[in-house]
Amino acid sequence: MAFSGNKNDGRELRIYENADELSSILADYIAELSEASIKERGVFAIALSGGSLITLMGKLCEAPYSKTVDWAKWYIFWVDERVVSKSHADSNYKLAKDRFLSKVPILHSHVHSINDSVTAEQAAEDYEFVIRQLVKTRVISVSEINDCPKFDLVLLGLGPDGHVASLFPNHPVLQETEQWVTFITDSPKPPPERITFTLPVISSASNVAIVATGGGKAEAVHLAIDEVDPNWPELPARMVRPIYGDLVWFLDFAAASKIQCGTFSTS
Numbered sequence: 001m002a003f004s005g006n007k008n009d010g011r012e013l014r015i016y017e018n019a020d021e022l023s024s025i026l027a028d029y030i031a032e033l034s035e036a037s038i039k040e041r042g043v044f045a046i047a048l049s050g051g052s053l054i055t056l057m058g059k060l061c062e063a064p065y066s067k068t069v070d071w072a073k074w075y076i077f078w079v080d081e082r083v084v085s086k087s088h089a090d091s092n093y094k095l096a097k098d099r100f101l102s103k104v105p106i107l108h109s110h111v112h113s114i115n116d117s118v119t120a121e122q123a124a125e126d127y128e129f130v131i132r133q134l135v136k137t138r139v140i141s142v143s144e145i146n147d148c149p150k151f152d153l154v155l156l157g158l159g160p161d162g163h164v165a166s167l168f169p170n171h172p173v174l175q176e177t178e179q180w181v182t183f184i185t186d187s188p189k190p191p192p193e194r195i196t197f198t199l200p201v202i203s204s205a206s207n208v209a210i211v212a213t214g215g216g217k218a219e220a221v222h223l224a225i226d227e228v229d230p231n232w233p234e235l236p237a238r239m240v241r242p243i244y245g246d247l248v249w250f251l252d253f254a255a256a257s258k259i260q261c262g263t264f265s266t267s
């Protein structure tokens with residue numbers, strides 16, 4: 001690792017030379033959290049985003065993880081999903097299925113994708129209902145503070161505009177505090193109709209990782225983690241503040257190139 005730093009607020013920064021090195025460490029990080037969670041709770045509830053993250057998780061499908069991870073205990077969710085059919089090229093479910101889920105022995109009944117045959121509003125409502133049932137049976141843990149679901153791991157990509165999940169800058173859903181899952185029909189990144197976890201759910205997770213590679217993300221990374229003008233509108237990525245959990249940023253050199261020295265102390 002090129003650099004690792006911590007802030008005393010549970011945020012950690014890990015920077016790697018390139019995407020290949022990052023993806024090896026990301027696989028290790030996910031496998032370790034899976035082991036710890038299965039030891040503690042008997043299951044591992046992980047929520048995925050779309051985008052390049054899924055490719056960066058690819059090493060989990062290879063040795064040693066293909067054999068050492070207890071895949072039968074994994075439960076898969078989506079932090080956000082595009083409201084298109086599951087066979088559509090834009091579907092985050094399809095992306096994860098083609099590149100990850102079809103290559104490891106996760107039980108089909110543990111894969112919780114959205115209902116793709118209803119409106120965005122209904123899909124969000126249905127997905128929240130599914131999550132509520134799994135919180136009741138403790139497949140998903142619950143936050144002691146706000147009764148939100150407490151996923152073992154929430155994995156986020158980062159948009160060049162600073163969005164995470166389908167929470168875009170200045171969008172009113174950033175203020176949503178009641179619902180666990182909501183919907184938008186005006187996403188600036190196509191396709192327009194999406195469902196998304198809300199910020200309180202993301203911030204209630206035991207672990208949150210934000211993964212970004214490439215120079216196109218450098219400005220968003222800087223604005224999300226450095227001390228910036230408090231009068232600027234907050235970036236969604238900056239608004240992710242785990243209540244009791246940990247937030248780890250996984251970056252390559254290019255994505256980290258605009259971070260100001262001294263924001264994080266070296267560990």
Ligand SMILES: O=C(O)[C@H](O)[C@@H](O)[C@H](O)[C@H](O)COP(=O)(O)O
Nearest residue numbers: 049050051052157158159164165
């Ligand atoms: O469905 C989506 O569009 C995503 O969940 C979205 O939040 C994504 O993670 C970022 O846009 C980063 O995508 P890239 O890593 O491909 O740039």
